[in-house]
Amino acid sequence: xxxxxxxxxxxxxxxxxxxxxxxxxxxxxxxxxxxxxxxxxxxxxxxxxxxxxxxxxxxxxxxxxxxxxxxxxxxxxxxxxxxxxxxxxxxxxxxxxxxxxxxxxxxxxxxxxxxxxxxxxxxxxxxxxxxxxxxxxxxxxxxxxxxxxxxxxxxxxxxxxxxxxxxxxxxxxxxxxxxxxxxxxxxxxxxxxxxxxxxxxxxxxxxxxxxxxxxxxxxxxxxxxxxxxxxxxxxxxxxxxxxxxxxxxxxxxxxxxxxxxxxxxxxxxxxxx
Numbered sequence: 001x002x003x004x005x006x007x008x009x010x011x012x013x014x015x016x017x018x019x020x021x022x023x024x025x026x027x028x029x030x031x032x033x034x035x036x037x038x039x040x041x042x043x044x045x046x047x048x049x050x051x052x053x054x055x056x057x058x059x060x061x062x063x064x065x066x067x068x069x070x071x072x073x074x075x076x077x078x079x080x081x082x083x084x085x086x087x088x089x090x091x092x093x094x095x096x097x098x099x100x101x102x103x104x105x106x107x108x109x110x111x112x113x114x115x116x117x118x119x120x121x122x123x124x125x126x127x128x129x130x131x132x133x134x135x136x137x138x139x140x141x142x143x144x145x146x147x148x149x150x151x152x153x154x155x156x157x158x159x160x161x162x163x164x165x166x167x168x169x170x171x172x173x174x175x176x177x178x179x180x181x182x183x184x185x186x187x188x189x190x191x192x193x194x195x196x197x198x199x200x201x202x203x204x205x206x207x208x209x210x211x212x213x214x215x216x217x218x219x220x221x222x223x224x225x226x227x228x229x230x231x232x233x234x235x236x237x238x239x240x241x242x243x244x245x246x247x248x249x250x251x252x253x254x255x256x257x258x259x260x261x262x263x264x265x266x267x268x269x270x271x272x273x
Contacts, residue, residue: 020046020255021183027245029058041245045187046255050194065260068193073201076262082269083262088200140165144224153231154246156180161225169239173221174231181228183252188222195220 025041039056048068054060065074072087109117142165149160156176163171178184198220222229232245262268 019252020044021187022251022253022255023187023247024249025245026248027054027056027058027243029243030241031243032057040248044255044259045183045190046260048190048193049260050190051259065262066190066194066197067260068190068197071197073197074262076266078263080269081263081265082267084269086201141167142221144221154248156230156247158230159227163221168237170235172231172233172235173225173229175225175227176230177227181230181247182250184228184250186252188228192222195222 021044023041023043023045025043027039027041029036029039037056039054039058042053042055044051050066050068051063052065053063061078063076063078065076066072067074070087072085074083074085076083109120112120142163145162145164147160147162151158151160151174153174153176157180158174158176161173161175162169163173165171178188228247229245230247233241234243236242
């Protein structure tokens with residue numbers, strides 16, 4: 001057994017590196033105090049695999065890894081030295097658990113005075129790490145609208161699209177053709193596959209989709225946009241810009257196969273303990 005394990009380690013250590021694509025996207029919080037540093041979203045794509053991590057004031061000590069070949073999503077928590085794995089089989093189980101839990105909560109709270117109900121829902125929001133949906137709440141309706149505005153953004157020829165959420169103009173997305181971005185055409189299938197996976201996750205977990213923290217990301221609408229989102233500007237209900245993301249660089253480079261694995265020694269945890 002020791003010899004077998006040693007052989008496996010040697011195989012892993014000698015796995016060939018592949019040509020992948022690295023994207024660097026800068027995100028500025030428009031509501032932050034003056035002088036606050038921007039966040040950098042570091043995205044690595046190889047085949048149907050994607051790894052995303054955020055560095056900066058809003059960055060968490062965590063990575064998100066999507067492995068399209070296995071249809072699974074891994075959230076790596078470096079602080080806890082652990083990871084959570086979500087696949088299509090887990091969607092149904094989690095969705096059923098959440099639906100049953102929410103039904104029980106609504107039944108338990110139906111006769112509670114409004115003030116106490118709000119306090120209990122806030123407590124559950126903090127414990128669950130997401131906004132509990134209101135009774136009979138519906139998922140937001142998003143609509144992509146192409147405009148006639150064109151122009152250069154960060155050196156890329158772009159067309160401006162608008163995202164309308166429940167009828168409100170919530171985002172501007174400046175989009176360029178995949179071929180204008182180095183490695184863009186190679187990464188297109190992976191991004192579109194991840195977007196479809198996230199839609200399935202939202203469908204299986206409606207309260208996740210309804211959460212204000214989840215929002216609507218440009219990657220969800222790649223097929224409708226028909227290109228890469230170079231600039232994304234988000235607006236609040238008053239029409240004020242709250243954040244702005246810009247593609248700074250993209251490059252093709254070799255990617256270590258272990259990039260899309262949890263670090264050695266990390267333990268797997270369940271989403272809900």
